[in-house]
Amino acid sequence: MRFLLDPEQRAFADSLNAMLTAADTPSVVRSWSRGEHASGRALWRRIAEAGVFALAVPEAYEGLGPRPVELAVAFVELGRHAVPGPLVETVMAAALLTEPGSAKRLLPALASGEVMATAAPTGSYALDGDVATTRLSWDGDGNGLRMAPGHGPVRTSLDPARRLTHLLPGGELLTPDPPLVHALTWARLATAAQALGVGLALLDRTVTYVKQRTQFGVPIGSFQAVKHQLADAKIALEFARPMVFGAALTMTEADVAAAKVMACEAAYRTARTALQLHGAIGYTAEYDLSLWLTKARALRTSWGSPDACRAAVLSVPGDVSADGRRS
Amino acid sequence: MDLDFTPAQEAFRAEARSWLHAHVPAAPLPSLETEAGFAAHRAWEAQLAADRWSVVSWPEEYGGRGVDLVRWLVFEEEYYAAGAPGRVGQNGINLLAPTLFDHGTREQRARVLPPMATGEVVWAQAWSEPEAGSDLASLTSRAVRTGGGWLLSGQKTWSSRAAFADRAFGLFRSEPNTPKPQQGLTYLMFDLRAPGVTVRPIGRLDGKPAFAELFLDEVFVPDDDVIGEPGQGWRVAMSTAGNERGLTLRSPGRFLAAADRLLNLWQAQGSSPTTRDRVADAVIGARAYQLFTYANASRFLDGESIGPESSLNKIFWSEYDIALHETALELLGEEGELADTDWAEGYVFSLAGPIYAGTNEIQRDIIAERLLGLPKGRR
Numbered sequence: 001m002r003f004l005l006d007p008e009q010r011a012f013a014d015s016l017n018a019m020l021t022a023a024d025t026p027s028v029v030r031s032w033s034r035g036e037h038a039s040g041r042a043l044w045r046r047i048a049e050a051g052v053f054a055l056a057v058p059e060a061y062e063g064l065g066p067r068p069v070e071l072a073v074a075f076v077e078l079g080r081h082a083v084p085g086p087l088v089e090t091v092m093a094a095a096l097l098t099e100p101g102s103a104k105r106l107l108p109a110l111a112s113g114e115v116m117a118t119a120a121p122t123g124s125y126a127l128d129g130d131v132a133t134t135r136l137s138w139d140g141d142g143n144g145l146r147m148a149p150g151h152g153p154v155r156t157s158l159d160p161a162r163r164l165t166h167l168l169p170g171g172e173l174l175t176p177d178p179p180l181v182h183a184l185t186w187a188r189l190a191t192a193a194q195a196l197g198v199g200l201a202l203l204d205r206t207v208t209y210v211k212q213r214t215q216f217g218v219p220i221g222s223f224q225a226v227k228h229q230l231a232d233a234k235i236a237l238e239f240a241r242p243m244v245f246g247a248a249l250t251m252t253e254a255d256v257a258a259a260k261v262m263a264c265e266a267a268y269r270t271a272r273t274a275l276q277l278h279g280a281i282g283y284t285a286e287y288d289l290s291l292w293l294t295k296a297r298a299l300r301t302s303w304g305s306p307d308a309c310r311a312a313v314l315s316v317p318g319d320v321s322a323d324g325r326r327s
Numbered sequence: 328m329d330l331d332f333t334p335a336q337e338a339f340r341a342e343a344r345s346w347l348h349a350h351v352p353a354a355p356l357p358s359l360e361t362e363a364g365f366a367a368h369r370a371w372e373a374q375l376a377a378d379r380w381s382v383v384s385w386p387e388e389y390g391g392r393g394v395d396l397v398r399w400l401v402f403e404e405e406y407y408a409a410g411a412p413g414r415v416g417q418n419g420i421n422l423l424a425p426t427l428f429d430h431g432t433r434e435q436r437a438r439v440l441p442p443m444a445t446g447e448v449v450w451a452q453a454w455s456e457p458e459a460g461s462d463l464a465s466l467t468s469r470a471v472r473t474g475g476g477w478l479l480s481g482q483k484t485w486s487s488r489a490a491f492a493d494r495a496f497g498l499f500r501s502e503p504n505t506p507k508p509q510q511g512l513t514y515l516m517f518d519l520r521a522p523g524v525t526v527r528p529i530g531r532l533d534g535k536p537a538f539a540e541l542f543l544d545e546v547f548v549p550d551d552d553v554i555g556e557p558g559q560g561w562r563v564a565m566s567t568a569g570n571e572r573g574l575t576l577r578s579p580g581r582f583l584a585a586a587d588r589l590l591n592l593w594q595a596q597g598s599s600p601t602t603r604d605r606v607a608d609a610v611i612g613a614r615a616y617q618l619f620t621y622a623n624a625s626r627f628l629d630g631e632s633i634g635p636e637s638s639l640n641k642i643f644w645s646e647y648d649i650a651l652h653e654t655a656l657e658l659l660g661e662e663g664e665l666a667d668t669d670w671a672e673g674y675v676f677s678l679a680g681p682i683y684a685g686t687n688e689i690q691r692d693i694i695a696e697r698l699l700g701l702p703k704g705r706r
Binding site: 211243258311 | 330643
């Protein structure tokens with residue numbers, strides 16, 4: 001038992017972190033939010049070139065995977081930099097497309113970053129349905145997995161980088177019996193890792209801020225009431241981290257659901273603390289902290305609310321197989 | 328990165344499980360915090376020690392098996408999963424023994440450790456004083472030089488297990504008026520039945536004498552019972568405190584077993600949706616604590632030291648333990664009010680967790696200042 005990232009895994013994280021730091025993701029996020037996708041697409045291709053999406057795609061279909069631990073490593077970095085786009089949904093699509101015919105046809109383009117995918121049960125919102133061209137949808141009535149023929153109008157999320165659309169019904173039948181529980185497990189793992197990265201970024205930014213911000217003649221970070229809130233955020237994140245990687249190793253439904261609860265609750269708690277300790281400046285859309293604050297809220301309920309995930313931990317039968325998002 | 332145990336580790340797990348299955352008392356022992364319960368738990372320690380299960384991580388010469396941290400974690404998982412009794416010797420085993428391994432003499436280890444391993448000598452800690460709690464370095468109990476040793480005088484308090492224990496260890500001021508309060512302290516071991524010692528048991532919240540006040544009036548301690556150099560006690564003790572908060576005070580096995588019992592209780596009562604989330608949080612928290620510990624154990628085995636990170640650990644388990652027991656008492660309904668259930672005993676015990684071994688406020692200061700790098704300020 002050696003439950004630590006290997007040197008290669010740490011190096012992979014470091015290289016992604018460096019690449020994303022140089023990419024000035026806040027400006028990419030703001031363009032993406034306005035529906036201007038060029039810089040986001042360019043960033044997407046670089047993330048794909050680093051091998052991130054290939055980690056979810058089997059080698060038989062021009063991928064490198066499935067490698068859930070490395071995928072989790074990558075998604076922590078994507079969350080840390082608030083990268084926009086249907087990241088989790090592209091991973092989920094890779095997990096849904098196990099039928100050899102459609103896998104051979106669709107997966108190589110996902111692995112290479114040429115195509116973005118989105119995925120949602122019928123009637124639920126699909127993330128970035130206007131940009132993704134592989135749009136997968138399913139319902140709970142046994143009508144199988146379909147390639148949706150188009151999307152409805154874009155609705156704005158509280159996280160402006162998340163552009164939500166319904167998918168149009170019908171479309172080509174890809175497989176009558178898609179592996180929904182399996183795909184949901186991948187989606188939850190990626191979401192948990194992304195949320196962990198969001199939380200780590202929020203903590204970092206807030207620690208930096210409270211060391212610089214001076215009131216009553218001293219840095220506000222010297223006040224115990226401030227310190228203790230940040231200590232609690234640190235505890236929550238540091239206990240979420242091994243849950244995410246432990247879940248990536250076992251990939252059991254219960255472990256992944258537990259990791260999603262821990263990581264998303266830690267990120268959300270950190271977001272609340274970050275907002276409070278930044279004060280009014282943190283409450284503005286203009287200040288970049290908002291990009292992470294709003295994402296922490298969105299990820300908390302995406303692909304399984306805390307309640308739904310807690311039920312999955314206890315193996316309480318739910319309707320997750322019918323409706324991965326809203327159960 | 329992996330979570331796999333080797334065949335040898337699995338064999339060790341099987342051996343421990345098999346022994347525990349054959350030996351763990353069928354009925355729970357009486358409360359550790361009563362005279363009869365203390366004696367019963369002491370007898371259990373002897374039974375563990377007879378087959379070398381009381382201190383598995385110690386070297387064989389002192390009664391252990393010399394196993395590494397991973398096997399210690401495995402043993403603890405099996406121990407609590409088997410429903411085995413609480414450990415009456417834990418103050419000595421978890422706090423004093425690591426100090427002796429780091430700072431004691433060979434003679435001290437040979438004399439102190441074997442009877443600790445068998446439960447023949449049970450140790451109490453003597454840190455706090457009426458005016459020295461979180462600010463431990465302000466302590467005023469004295470150690471005064473005398474022929475061949477020291478005379479201890481003063482008052483210690485909140486001394487866990489001291490009501491029934493045999494010996495105690497703690498810090499005493501051996502040099503008055505040092506520039507810093509952490510200087511001039513000496514770490515000593517003393518006999519709780521020596522002339523000049525008065526032990527006054529204190530009833531904890533449920534009235535059981537789980538701790539005591541110690542009044543010391545020129546209690547003679549030979550030089551052989553000083554650990555480390557005289558005057559260097561703070562440094563010696565802090566290595567113990569780090570250990571206490573770190574990996575070994577509360578093993579994940581304890582909480583995995585408790586979460587399992589809570590889950591069974593919830594299911595036996597019909598799996599109510601109103602308590603589902605809290606039961607799930609208990610299950611999730613136990614797994615998180617296990618994996619966090621596995622990660623730290625892996626770092627430790629890689630040669631890294633675990634320093635202020637142990638404060639994360641202490642806050643997590645102490646708050647987790649209370650939440651778990653609160654949920655259990657709620658599940659029990661009106662039975663949850665009764666004092667004589669295992670859950671009530673565990674609940675009362677858990678309430679002390681955020682207070683002892685460095686209050687959680689002190690731990691949060693450590694996290695903020697030493698892990699996050701925030702500036703020191705007024706407490």
